[in-house]
Amino acid sequence: MTLLFIGIDPDTKTADSPTVWVDQEKRELVFQGWKPGPELEAECAAFEVPGHAVGIPDDEAVIRIPARMVPMIREACDAVERAAVR
Template sequence: MTLRFIGIDPDTKTADSPTVWIDEERQEFVFQGWKAGPELEAEAAAFEVPGHAVGIPDDEGVFRIPARMAPMIREACDAIERADCR
């Protein structure tokens, strides 16, 4: 796995640290965020998407990152779409 660091929450002090990376080899986004509380996780698990089972598979999770990180997510999208990552 080859992770490329994109950015960290600009409001991060010394503990909380939502972070964005891309995995150049696998062409995937990697996000670190806050674990969803039980209410948010239950709401997400109950959400129905046509063609998909209701619930959250054991190998997946629900997490939150702040909207102020949108520029980093855009940068990650641009980076993963560039030819140098393929």
């Protein structure tokens, strides 16, 4: 796996560190974020979308990323798109 570090929450403290990377080999975005509270996780699990099973599969997770990290997420999207062109 070749991770490209994109950025960390600019308001991070010692222990809080929402982070954005790009897996260049798999061309995927990788996020580290906060675990949601049980209410948000339950709401996400109950959300119905056509063609999508209700619930959160065991190999998936809901995470929270602060909106102030949007520029980093855009940068990560650009990096993934550049990798796809190669």
